[in-house]
Amino acid sequence: MNAVAKTYQKGEIPGLIAIRASACKGCDACQRYCPTGAITGSFGATHGIDVDLCLSCGQCLISCPFDAVYETDDAVDQVIANLRDKSVSVVGIIAPAVRVAIGEEFGMKTGSLVTGKLYGSMKKAGFEILDNNFAADLTIMEEGSELISRARHAVFGEKSAHGEPIGPLPQLTSCCPAWVRYVETQCPALIPHLSSAKSPQQMAGTVAKTYGTKVWNKPASQIFTVGIMPCTAKKFEASRPEFTSAYEFNKKQNRETGPAYPDVDVVLTTRDLARLFKKMKIDLAKEADYSPDILFAEYSGAGTIFGNTGGVMEAAVRTAYAVLTGEELANVEFKPVRGLKGVKSASVTLKDAKYGKDVTINLAVVHDMARNIKPIVDDVLAGKSPYHFIEVMNCPAGCINGGGQPIDKSGSSWVEAIRPLFAWK
Amino acid sequence: MSEHKYQYTENPFAVTRREFITITGVITAFLALPAIWIKSVASSNNAYIQARTQGLYVDDVKSTIRVSHANIAVNRYYKEFGGEPLGHLSHKLLHTHYINRTKGLG
Numbered sequence: 001m002n003a004v005a006k007t008y009q010k011g012e013i014p015g016l017i018a019i020r021a022s023a024c025k026g027c028d029a030c031q032r033y034c035p036t037g038a039i040t041g042s043f044g045a046t047h048g049i050d051v052d053l054c055l056s057c058g059q060c061l062i063s064c065p066f067d068a069v070y071e072t073d074d075a076v077d078q079v080i081a082n083l084r085d086k087s088v089s090v091v092g093i094i095a096p097a098v099r100v101a102i103g104e105e106f107g108m109k110t111g112s113l114v115t116g117k118l119y120g121s122m123k124k125a126g127f128e129i130l131d132n133n134f135a136a137d138l139t140i141m142e143e144g145s146e147l148i149s150r151a152r153h154a155v156f157g158e159k160s161a162h163g164e165p166i167g168p169l170p171q172l173t174s175c176c177p178a179w180v181r182y183v184e185t186q187c188p189a190l191i192p193h194l195s196s197a198k199s200p201q202q203m204a205g206t207v208a209k210t211y212g213t214k215v216w217n218k219p220a221s222q223i224f225t226v227g228i229m230p231c232t233a234k235k236f237e238a239s240r241p242e243f244t245s246a247y248e249f250n251k252k253q254n255r256e257t258g259p260a261y262p263d264v265d266v267v268l269t270t271r272d273l274a275r276l277f278k279k280m281k282i283d284l285a286k287e288a289d290y291s292p293d294i295l296f297a298e299y300s301g302a303g304t305i306f307g308n309t310g311g312v313m314e315a316a317v318r319t320a321y322a323v324l325t326g327e328e329l330a331n332v333e334f335k336p337v338r339g340l341k342g343v344k345s346a347s348v349t350l351k352d353a354k355y356g357k358d359v360t361i362n363l364a365v366v367h368d369m370a371r372n373i374k375p376i377v378d379d380v381l382a383g384k385s386p387y388h389f390i391e392v393m394n395c396p397a398g399c400i401n402g403g404g405q406p407i408d409k410s411g412s413s414w415v416e417a418i419r420p421l422f423a424w425k
Numbered sequence: 426m427s428e429h430k431y432q433y434t435e436n437p438f439a440v441t442r443r444e445f446i447t448i449t450g451v452i453t454a455f456l457a458l459p460a461i462w463i464k465s466v467a468s469s470n471n472a473y474i475q476a477r478t479q480g481l482y483v484d485d486v487k488s489t490i491r492v493s494h495a496n497i498a499v500n501r502y503y504k505e506f507g508g509e510p511l512g513h514l515s516h517k518l519l520h521t522h523y524i525n526r527t528k529g530l531g
Contacts (some may be wrong), residue, residue, distance in 0.1 A: 319492055
């Protein structure tokens with residue numbers, strides 16, 4: 001680790017991603033995927049990571065041809081210990097992208113959708129299930145309402161219902177922890193543009209330890225929340241010290257006298273969860289489908305596509321349309337935001353039923369930050385961005401290709417590097 | 426001075442002209458194969474990304490409820506506990522703030 005990390009609060013994990021010097025060949029493959037140029041070292045020499053620039057996104061980790069990049073945080077044994085403690089309810093918060101990737105770790109076909117088997121394996125391991133897709137739906141309710149409030153404020157001069165200040169347009173999504181850290185370390189002037197809505201993971205943790213105490217009939221101190229994420233940066237996010245809202249709330253309600261606890265106790269990546277299952281001798285591929293009869297496993301199709309680039313935007317459009325116009329969309333699929341183009345944009349004109357006027361919203365979707373984010377950010381900073389709502393995901397293609405996902409060697413950047421050599425590609 | 430007359434006889438070659446062209450063609454094809462293989466590897470390097478993306482879109486289509494505001498669990502959360510989106514409790518529990526990290530923390 002570098003001398004002193006200057007961009008971390010007390011309690012946060014600094015230097016989550018590190019390079020094993022003995023394995024690094026200095027091939028520069030990782031540098032092509034780093035969104036902030038945090039990887040130091042010249043070609044042929046052992047590389048290092050500048051922890052202050054690092055966003056913890058893990059793209060270097062899944063792209064390294066020599067498996068030289070690793071995570072410094074591993075909670076697998078801690079989770080197993082809690083699963084064995086019968087006084088504790090261990091709540092697994094499963095992100096959307098996990099269900100289409102974890103099968104690969106058990107020899108299933110790439111991209112297999114294994115929600116039922118995943119639920120079954122988790123039940124066998126002793127988890128309570130809180131599908132993060134439920135929290136994604138909750139995020140849409142909050143973030144979508146926030147967009148509508150910002151838009152009505154900008155167009156009609158509407159004031160907020162509770163007197164809080166209303167942020168400027170364009171509104172930027174805040175689900176991706178690497179993107180949030182990018183804004184905080186590279187362009188803090190954009191902070192007012194970030195949606196104040198927490199990410200689905202943090203909403204899920206908070207809900208589990210407040211409303212969830214009634215569902216599981218357990219005090220919050222005996223609920224152990226585990227984020228199960230396609231993402232390494234989620235580990236950093238969960239360690240942010242401000243995320244103790246459930247504790248603060250319970251204390252005010254006089255339901256808490258013990259020590260403070262975080263909203264999300266620990267985070268496992270998809271790879272970590274596969275390792276946990278293997279340690280507990282659970283073979284996900286052989287597990288029977290299981291559908292838990294619990295409120296927190298109810299999710300909509302809009303919540304599940306959060307794992308794809310454009311998914312948050314599409315989900316937001318579906319709900320914003322209904323809220324603004326008072327009617328349901330006949331066809332919910334919003335194709336312009338799908339696909340792997342670096343920056344996708346679209347315009348939607350809706351009739352605001354409250355004011356009886358047409359409103360046009362310009363949307364943009366950005367992924368693969370290393371290649372695409374700079375011009376978008378520069379436009380917003382210069383005040384000439386044509387957009388009102390911008391979705392940003394750090395990883396190429398979104399969370400399904402996140403830094404915590406099973407490593408697919410066909411994505412190795414060495415192959416990517418030779419592509420331009422073929423003129424007919 | 427005697428005149429040197431250039432004399433040249435083609436090496437007797439075991440194949441006819443047509444056979445020679447055929448053999449050359451086959452060799453060229455074999456030489457080109459690795460290039461085609463490399464190209465196919467290069468262009469399939471996002472096949473796994475496409476497969477996972479498709480997996481989530483299939484999950485969406487399979488869902489009976491496809492919009493967030495119709496999620497029964499979300500509506501029950503707001504009714505029994507959370508109040509309304511952007512309401513008082515939402516601000517406390519579901520919203521956050523961000524930090525300027527360029528000023529030197531820690």
